[in-house]
Amino acid sequence: MSEKLKVGILGGTGMVGQRFISLLENHPWFEVAAIAASPRSAGKTYEEAVGGRWKMDTPMPEAVKNLIVLNVNDVEHVASQVDFVFSAVDMTKDEIKKIEEAYAKTETPVVSNNSAHRWTPDVPMMVPEINPEHAAVIESQKKRLGTKRGFVAVKPNCSIQSYAPVLTAWKEFEPYEVVATTYQAISGAGKTFADWPEMVGNIIPYIGGEEEKSEKEPLRLWGKVEDGVIVPAQSPVITCQCIRVPVLNGHTAAVFVKFKKKPTKEELIDRLVHFSGEPQRLELPSAPKQFIQYLEEDNRPQVALDVNYENGMGISVGRLREDTVYDWKFVGLSHNTVRGAAGGAVLCAELLKAQGYITKK
């Protein structure tokens, strides 16, 4: 019998679900044992259910083509086939909250890409390089849910991954005021240019709910565990504009920062390239070896050249220069559906397995 943990993908037919399926092909620790989606897809083979909607560059893995898609709402049935699940369903926030807790209550850990539980006080929201210690709140969550091994853990929004790791690397210089503008890819809306032709040569200055997430979520990452819940940090204050641009994959951020302790350029670059965390120490399978790269060329980072850095799990930074109003400014880039969605969730699950929270049933 395989020693790998059996994983289910809730919302496995969607854009993020497909990214999970691709990333988990040949994963050394996890194997896809169940795929669940809406009642529209349930009962069909995965290949039939996805049909022409396969949006990845690589072919659909053979191992999943003939899996029969299950109904996400048949919680007990799906849960009985797996050790844990990744969640990427698109339902209302309340429905997602409920269904993710229902899975947890069947003693099935849920690692979610969705925003529904990001502010539930005893749910850890993790970027494994930044706040692996937040997993400790799982113990109080399990008490609330009445479970032994079931819990929900989440990853933060894709938009913050191009600057939150950078600000974390610079923590010792005490950044206190940040202005960020994000230039976000259309795959963040689950779209390609074929499904959203209006985006060709276009810019849309609105992404619903995104600015609030981009301003607030980093503070929760930098929060502390107190009495079994996460207490968000108070600073730096972040203000953000989020703009949809005609790019398929890759969120770019242009960022201005004020620091209490004034760093030199050399110090800032040094802290970026030496920043690493638990995933690197534990050599987790999806961990980038070098989490943040600094590019000296004036025309980098570029989506076309840099989005796949470290298989889409690394962050690329460039254009660090002094500013006349703020102290320093820079440009950051990350892959929104890899580091920002499915890849970030897979890395969280690897960390949770290494920490002993996800085990075989």
Ligand SMILES: NC(=O)c1ccc[n+]([C@@H]2O[C@H](COP(=O)([O-])OP(=O)(O)OC[C@H]3O[C@@H](n4cnc5c(N)ncnc54)[C@H](OP(=O)(O)O)[C@@H]3O)[C@@H](O)[C@H]2O)c1
């Ligand atoms: N795209 C990104 O980069 C990104 C990044 C971060 C977070 N997210 C979030 O991740 C979630 C999935 O995004 P996506 O872009 O992958 O969406 P998507 O391509 O529209 O896929 C949605 C998935 O949810 C299922 N679904 C839809 N309605 C359902 C219902 N009423 N009951 C059960 N299942 C249902 C779909 O099943 P069928 O195929 O059967 O319809 C499909 O598997 C969303 O909440 C989104 O906000 C996306």
